[in-house]
Structures are given as structure tokens and as C-alpha cells.
Amino acid sequence: MSDKAALRRHLLDTRRRLTPEQRLSASLALADHALALPELASAETVAAYLSVGAEPGTRALVHSLHARGVRVLLPVLLADNDLDWAPYAGPEHLVPAGRGLLEPDGERLGPNAVTAADAVLLPGLAVDGHGMRLGRGGGSYDRVLARLTASGASPALVVLLYANEVVARVPVEPHDHPVQAVVTPDGVRRFGA
Numbered sequence: 541m542s543d544k545a546a547l548r549r550h551l552l553d554t555r556r557r558l559t560p561e562q563r564l565s566a567s568l569a570l571a572d573h574a575l576a577l578p579e580l581a582s583a584e585t586v587a588a589y590l591s592v593g594a595e596p597g598t599r600a601l602v603h604s605l606h607a608r609g610v611r612v613l614l615p616v617l618l619a620d621n622d623l624d625w626a627p628y629a630g631p632e633h634l635v636p637a638g639r640g641l642l643e644p645d646g647e648r649l650g651p652n653a654v655t656a657a658d659a660v661l662l663p664g665l666a667v668d669g670h671g672m673r674l675g676r677g678g679g680s681y682d683r684v685l686a687r688l689t690a691s692g693a694s695p696a697l698v699v700l701l702y703a704n705e706v707v708a709r710v711p712v713e714p715h716d717h718p719v720q721a722v723v724t725p726d727g728v729r730r731f732g733a
Contacts, residue, residue: 543711547674551665551705555594558702567597569725570700574601574661577721577728579696583658585611587625587684587695592640595663596700596725602628613653616643621680625653652691654684659696662719666701668710671718671731673699685717696720 558566574580586605591598606612612628617637626644634642654660662681666674675681688695697719703726721730 544674544677547707547711548665548677551674552594554704555702558594563594563597566702566725567591567600570596570598570723571601571604573725573728574698574700574723575604577659577696577698577723579659579698579721580605580610583610583696585613585657587613587615587654587657587660588628589615589661589663590634590642591663596702598661598700599631601661601700603631606630613649613657614644615680616648617641617680618651621678622651622683623654623680624651625649651683651687655688655691655693657693657695659698660684660688662697662699664699664701664705666705666707666710667699667719667722668707669731671720671722672710672712672716673719674710682715686715689717698723700724 580586588602589598602612606628613625614628616624616626618624626646626648628644629646633645635645637643664673664675698721699719700723703724706722718731721728
């Protein structure tokens, strides 16, 4: 088993052991810390995502950003694991999309819509002291990050995690990109350029 696979398995097992109460408490604290980020406070457009399963909860954060008047883009998973984007218009405009995912029922904006975001909130399983993020391994967000680089866009990249998922070292590959900050229920940690 690779280092990435072993770390993923360990972190996913730890997430599954969290109680519903622990998850709810973590999601509310995560939203409070994220909403205080200057990168989100000044953002006109934020590419976000709706958490599923035991992921750190993002629904309160997404709803709060939308209530502030921020244009929130949510991913729409394509058949090849790439991501299209659609604007969030409230919880009543979300539809089941398979794999436990919810997606907006509105207009699809295309995979390049993410390049207009001022900030991109990234799911992940871990981040290390250099800001290197470990994802789930599907490659969807690797494509997003490559698309941002290719377009010359430079939004704030923020990963949302549980506190124990900030680790000493994440195995990296040449296509991996660092993030500028991690938000956990315990607070915010920033990484150098």
C-alpha cells in the first residue's frame, strides 16, 4: 500500500468514528473561523462544496456565504470525474446527484467557471506544514487546481479539515499544489508562499 493510501485509510477511519454531535459542533466552529477569513470576507465569488458523509461540514458555511450576498459556485461532478460548476441559490435548489452528493438545480457554467472565483474552498483529508494537501484520490480537484494555474487565476486556496488532519508530512507528487490556509474547528493556520 502506498504512503498516500495508508494515510487516507487512517484518516477516513478516524472520521468515521466521529459522532453526529461531534460533526455538528465541528461544522459550526469551522464555519465561524472560515467566515472570519479576510479572503472570504472580501470575496465576491467563492467556489465551495457541500460536504458528504463524515467530511468536515460545510453547509452552514455555504449558507452563510450565500446569505452575505457572495456568489457561491458549487461543483457538479461529471462522468469523467472533472467538475462543472453551478451557482448556489439556496437549499431548496439542491438535488441528489449520486454518491451522496447534492448539486444545484440551476444553470451549468462549465469547468472554467472556477477561474472567476476569488477563493476556492477545497475538500481534503490532510494538509502538512508546507500547505500540501492530500485529497481523496479521485483527481477532481487536481484538475481544478491545474485549470486555475493554466488560466493564470490566483484565488485564495483554503482547505477545510478537522484539527487532527493537520499532519507533519503529506506524501506529494509533482502535480500537487500547496494551499494558502487550512481552516479547522480549532482555528486557521496559514502557510508561506
